[in-house]
Amino acid sequence: MQFISTRGQAPRASFSDVLLAGLAPDGGLYLPESWPLFSAAEIAGFAGKSYQTVAYEILSRFAGESFTDAELKADIQAAYAGFETPAIAPLRPIAPSSNGGQYLLELFHGPTFAFKDIALQILGRLFARALNRRGGKVTIVAATSGDTGSAAIAALGGLANIEVFVLHPRGRVSDVQRRQMTTSGHANVHNIALEGSFDDAQGLVKDLFAQTEFAKAIGLTAVNSINFARIAAQAVYYFTATAALGKPATFVVPTGNFGDIFAGEAAMRMGLNVARLVIATNANDIMARALNDGVYASGVSHATLSPSMDIQVASNFERALFEACGRDGEWVAGAMSDFAKTRKLVLPALVLQALRARYSAYACNDDDTIATIKAVAAETGQVIDPHTAVAMHAARRIPASATPTVILSTAHAAKFPDAVARAIGRNPAMPQGLKKVMDLPEKLDILPNDLTLLRQFISSRLAL
């Protein structure tokens, strides 16, 4: 299978090239040249199979020419061996009697207690394998709104020939999230607290890629959700959840960079029958406004109780736009370059129509988030995290129907004890794996939002 760029100007690339590169050289995002298709019978057959088996069935369709069956199987087994539950992504009924039933799809049972582990645990292993084969060194620079950083460190910390720089917005991630990143103790991990927002951090990473000579010299690459391997790995749980239910569901997805929900579109394009994909945002509602008003325009970034979604530029939306416009790379390139200049893109009627056929969107403020955590705890005894609460709030607003609703539960409540305590009056129980980071020494550097200083910092750490 070959991959193409959403901006139409990059040469076709193999899965391992896409994995190691992250962003396409024309600034676009990679997508498969054509989507692999699963028949209804194949999908129904996923019911009762292990998560790892389904992951292999799906990933091998993308990666089968770059890795052998044995390599893929070994890496998938190892990736999920450290998860707390053999189901990996268990589907938990939360309101079975209402309409089609309501379920939490729990995606936080990996080593860092957020859904980013599900893709990054595999990606790290495949990445090391591909790098080993190709030779050379790489420098990963990741912008994180809180959870990608620790998941990337858990997946890549301590590996040879890989240096990992993680930029988080200073003071905008939870204490637990910061400590998970800064206490790893790995010599190849460099934490930067950036004086700015997540969008500033993501912008700096994109600017670094644009400095092509420097990027080449350091072997710059990305493991953010712009890396297609993450989308492929995340598509798996849409299949396993649907197979477990035995019928199509509406998926409600707490959305920031649009990676997790685009994995749902990817699953649909691979043949999965999904009733609807519901985008749930916090006050950083660029995606809700895009869908509801037809204008994709970034506003000022708000610090909220669901910090992993404090994002005003949803990078993966470019992939959905590419599909919605009939894969017209030239149009996407023009639209993205206009957006970069004006911070605004008016969606053409046909594109908007195509998006609305698949997606709905709702925004939720902090008061609603707190009220939802409180209500869910009172009604069900379940303590949900603020990101899951944003999705639950959206789920409670979608019109009633006989279709099951699956709410993606993206983080463990204990990662956000302050918000949870505000809602239910007590701290959530802290799993051992999180408790330990609270006492370890932290290592981080503070940098202003400045490309030149960031380059200098990276160069000095790489001893260039």
Ligand SMILES: *Cc1c(COP(=O)(O)O)cnc(C)c1O
């Ligand atoms: C990253 C993250 C999200 C948002 O996912 P995107 O793929 O960026 O849309 C939601 N919830 C949590 C807990 C996250 O870590």
